Every structure is written in structure tokens, then in C-alpha cells.
Amino acid sequence: MKPFWIGTNWKMTKTTKEGLAYVEKLKTFDKDARQAGLQLFVIPSFLSLPSIHPALNGTNIKLGAQNMHWAEQGAYTGEISASMLTEAGVQMIELGHSERRKYFNETDEQLNKKLKTAIHHGIQPLVCIGEDRDTKQAGESAVFNYLAQQIDRALHGIQEEDLSSLLLAYEPVWAIGEQGVPAEAAYIDRIHTFIRNHLRKHYRSVGDSIPLLYGGSVHLDNFHSYRALEHVNGLFVGRAAWDMDLFKQMLTELIQIKSDGGYTR
Template sequence: MNRKWIGTSWKMNKTKAQAQLFCDGLKSWLSDNQVNDIQCFVIPPFTYLDFVASQLESSDVKVGAQNMAWAENGAFTGEISAEMLTDCGATIVELGHSERREYFAETDERVNAKVKTALKHKLKPLICVGDTLEQKHSGCSVEAVLCQVKQSLVGLSLIEVSNVILAYEPVWAIGEHGQAASIKDVELVHCAIKAYLKSLDHGLVDDVPLLYGGSVNPSNARDLIDCEFVDGLFIGRSAWQVEGYTQIIRLCQ
């Protein structure tokens, strides 16, 4: 793994004007700073996906979507297809976030179907997996997360698996009142995921970026990125302003 992936999802936030300010600030910062060892990515809401992709087109920043339908097209009111995402300039699609699982009843089987559709359309799936606080307290975090990882990859070839991104995001670490996982917690789960990938094929350990997300901020980013099994960071509110995002990039360099 040569480059560290450092990115942010805006969730249901920002106006078009705010998206413009972020893109302008990021482009300006990147023009003055070398980040060859970092793969930056930004995941805006659907409404600004085309706009953000066009604003960042001249940069090395990858742009993604926050969700996607499993179906190719049809009578699925309110859904967005993979073809629509690629047409808007997306190259990544975030799938299986715990908020999608909790509020919109997404199952592991549905996430797997979306992963397959994304890969068919040359989108890189960023698959989110994570344990609940109850699972953590009962000592089964590793088992719970590995189950999600395995279910999300069902039916994929080794080549297809090598084209996904995995993000460990503990449910208890996400959100305004979340608490970042300890280095020990992160290493425990990431080591188990890497071992599972290695059991499929030794080369996959290097091909599949494994990110950590959940209350990442400037005070813990350096320690997290220095973990042996962490290939990048998936950041929330600490990176919603371009100053916060670029600060974390600097720390991770």
C-alpha cells in the first residue's frame, strides 16, 4: 500500500455555495502543497455530486457518492443508479454505512448486491463495517465486523475484491457524541480484517485499503494513521471545513 487514503463524507450537509468554498479552498491548498503520498477523496450529497466532481476534475481528488441503488434502473422512486453516479463523475461509492443500516434497514445482503452493481459499473465500493456498543461490551467486535466484511464480499472474484475499499467505523464512535476507538481497539479489528483478506489471497492484503473512521480529529489522526494496519482515514465533521481537512492531511503526511 503506497498511498494513504484520507477522505470525508459530508453526509446531509452543505449548500452549493458552501461546496464551492470547500472546493476552492482545497484546490488552492493542493496547488501549494505536495501530497503524492496521500489519496484525497470527498463524498458530497447527491445534489452536488456533479458540481463537486467538475470543480475537482483538474485535481487528483477522487469524488464519490454516499449511497447507490442495487438495481440498474426502473421504478425505484427516489433511488440513484450506478450509471447516474458515473455520469456525474463519481469514481467511489460509499456503501453500508451504519446510518443506512440503522435508519433505512439495509441488510448485509443488500449491501452485497450494491457492491456487485458498483463493480459492474467500474465504481470503487467503499464498504463501511462496524460493531455496536453492545457487541463491544460483550467482546464480540471482531466476530461482528468480520461477518459484515464476509457478507459484503459474497460472490466476488479475487480481482473484484481487490477493487474495494473497506472502512472500519465503530457505531459507537460515529457522530457528534461518538468517542474515537482506542489504538488497541483499531489494531484488534484491523488486524483481524487483514488476516481474513490474507486467507483469501496473500496479495489482497496490499490491494484492499483498510480505513478507520469514527471521531477522527486533529488530535488523534497522527496516532491512528501510524497504526500498522491502518491504510487511511474516513473523516466526518472534523473535515467538513477545508481547513480541518487539510490540517489532518498535513498530520498524516
Template sequence: MSKLYIGTNTKMYKNIAQTASFLEALGRQTADLSRESMELFVIPSYTALDRVSATARAAGIRLGAQNMGWEDEGQFTGEISPTMLAEVGVTIAEIGHSERRHVLGETDEMENRKVHAALRHGMTALLCVGETKAQRAHGIADEVLRTQLKEGLFGVDAARAEQLWIAYEPVWAIGVGGEPASAAYAEARHAAIRQALFELFGAAGAKIPVLYGGSVNPENAAALAAQPDIGGLFIGRSAWDAERFAAIIRQVLPIFADKAEGRRRS
């Protein structure tokens, strides 16, 4: 990757005022950092999206939604359509977060429909994949990831690959009490993801950003960032304080710059 991809999903935290304050502070904390060198994004709750859209845009922060329905309109009580999200300035649709899959019962087929809806509306589809603790113990993590990718991205043309981001988030490594993956373990899974993307999209698959998320914090961010196949970080609660998030960005930005330069030279 030629730049750092880094962002956060605030889950069901931060009300409208808190989200606005967070984005304003993050904008100030990162104002001196070129957006040519990174894609900085925040994915807040639905209720905040309309109010904070202008704030995010002014701060050079891309705005995402935590979920999205796959139809433009219809009898889908409780869903939010891609047209509604585009109307409030959303450019990223987060799809298939483990809490959507394992708590709310979403399937790979549902994620696939959402991916196609996002692409159809010109959004970046951020597809989240990850294995459970039991699947890790059974030694089938890579098979699980390949299945989630091949089913979730089924029917996507290679010409659309530039609209795709992947987030690898081991289910056992996220949330309260999450157990951070070692840098070596994360790199091995990212390598498997990269291979699956190559099988799906050929050379275009090499350009899809693959971000790591799962208890990323100031102590492990640098080691994760240094891994060859990790193209960015998708951070949870360690990013919910703007000053702390900005410090992590400054910590890993030179590491990604060095990796990009090394690739160019090779």
C-alpha cells in the same frame, strides 16, 4: 499501502454552493501535495455531485456518492443508479455506512448487491463495517466485522480486490457525541479485518486499503495513522473545514510515508 487514503463524507450537510466552496478551498490548501502519495476523496450529498464534479477533478479530489442502488434502472423510486452516478463523475460508491444499516435498515445482502454493482461499473466500492456499543461490550466485535465483510463481499473475485476499499467505523464512535476509539483498539480491529480479507482474497487482500473512521480529529489522527494496519482515515466533521482538513492531511502524510518506506525496506 504505498500511499495515504484520506477523505470525508459530508452526510446531510453542505448545500451545493457550500460543497463547491469547500472543494475549491481544499484544492487550494492541498495543491502542493502530490496525488501520487495520497488518494484524497470527498463524498458529498447527491444534489451537489453534478455541479462540483469538474471542481473536484481540477483539484485532484476523487468524488464519491454516499449510497447507490444496485440496479442500472427500474422501478426503484428514490434510488440513484450506478449509471447515473458515473454520468456525473462519481468514481467511489460508499456502501453500508452505519446510518444506512442501523437507521435505514439496510442488510448485508443489500450491501453485497451494491458492492457488485459498483464493481460492475468500474467504481471503487467503499464498504463500511463496524460494531455497535452493545456488540463491543459483549466481546463480539471481530465476529461482527468478519460477518459484515464475508457477507458484504460474497462472490467478489480476487481479481476485483483492487477496486475495494474498507472503512472501519465503530457505530459508537461516529456522529454527534461519538466516543473515539483508542489507537490500540482501532488497530486490533484493523488486524482482524486484514485477516478476514486475506481469507477472502489471499495475497490480494493485503493490498486492499482499510481506513479508520470514527471521531477522527487533530488530536488523535497521528496516533491512529501510526498503527501498522490502518491504511487511511475517513474523517467526519473535523474535515468539513478545508483548512482544518488540510492540516490533518499534512500531519499524517509523513507518518504514512514512513510506514510505506519501512515496508519496502523489510
């Protein structure tokens, strides 16, 4: 059975000390989560990676990074290479987050180069896609076209067999951040169904196996409606996961659902 992914990107929030305290609490869920078929992951800041990696040794919790450059090395001040990340113990790499696109002008073409580098170095890529508010207001056909372009540009020139480790996170821009508006489950269902069918059509050998995560104002009041959707294979949680008192309730409920036999994929 495929795992159900659940994790969080800390963005620029936690210091290394705060991050270590967080993962010590997260580790208490590791065994039960593993038995329940949940795959936990956490994506700290760059500076915290070398300290958090050993803290996660012996667990099934995956460690990710928030970004990387596509070049092996070079005069790229302020950037991080794939080899630097693997040396720090990174297993996953988040690519294409809307904040990287908006604030740092990252393009689909740059994302494509980063994705190829991640695959080359054996780092599991978590590629983020999602439409902005204007595209959503233009109607679902516009949203479908927008997402299809993001996917196809990101995966351009990559062999299907090299996409076996890919994770794809749908994060509508209008639903994330402090001003984000939670999406209706029915809307997410239609979007994820479109994404799955698009992957099946264009990436046949792996189209069914690529996990589709949802992220965007996921919290205690709505995560059950999201996780129950057929084509939602994981949750990429924001602020509700930064506070372990909230996140532990979410994890506890997911673990309990599984142990009661009420959750399958």
C-alpha cells in the same frame, strides 16, 4: 508505494454553494498531497455531484457518492443508479454506512448486490463495517465474529480479482456521530490486524492489497495515533474534515510528516 487515503463524507450538511467553496480550498492541497503519497477524496450529497465534478477536474481528488441502488433502472422512487452516478462523474461509492443500516434498514445482502453493481460499472467501492456498542461490550471475540460476518456477507460471490479496487472502512458505530466516543489506538490496532488477517485468509490474492481505512471521531488530537498504525491505510474523517480550518491543519501535518521522511507504508 501505496497511497494513504484521507477524505470525508459530508452526509446531509453542505449545499452545493457551500460544497464548491469547500473544494476550492481543498484543491490548494492537491499537488502537495499527491507528492506526499496522500489520496484525497470527498463524498458530497447527490445534488452537489454534477457541480463539484467539474470543479475537481485536473486534480487527483476523487469524487464519491453516499449510496446507490443495485438495479440498473426501475420503479425505485428516490433512488439513484450506478449509471446516473457515473454520468455525474462519480469515481467512488460509499456503501454500507451504519446510518444506512440503522435508519433505512439496509442489510448485508443488499450491500452485496450494490457492491456487485459498483464493480460492474467500474465505480470504486468504499464498504463500511463496524460493530455497535452492545457487540463491543460483549468482548473482542464477539466483535471479531461480527466484523467477519459483515465482510463475508458483503463480499459473497465476488471473485477475488474483482476486489482489487475495494476500500474497506472500519467505523465502529459507537465511535461515530455527535455522541461518538473516540476509540483507543490500541483497540483499532487489534481490530485492523484482525481484519487484515481475515482478508489474507479468505481473499488471498487481494487480502494484502485492500486498503483499510479507519473512521470514527477522528480529530486533531488523535489522528496521528491512528495514522501511525501498521494496518491503517487511511482515515475517513467526519466533522473534523467538514471545517476546512481544522482539516487543512490535519492535511498540512500529514504532508509535512511525509516530506520529512517520517511516514511510510
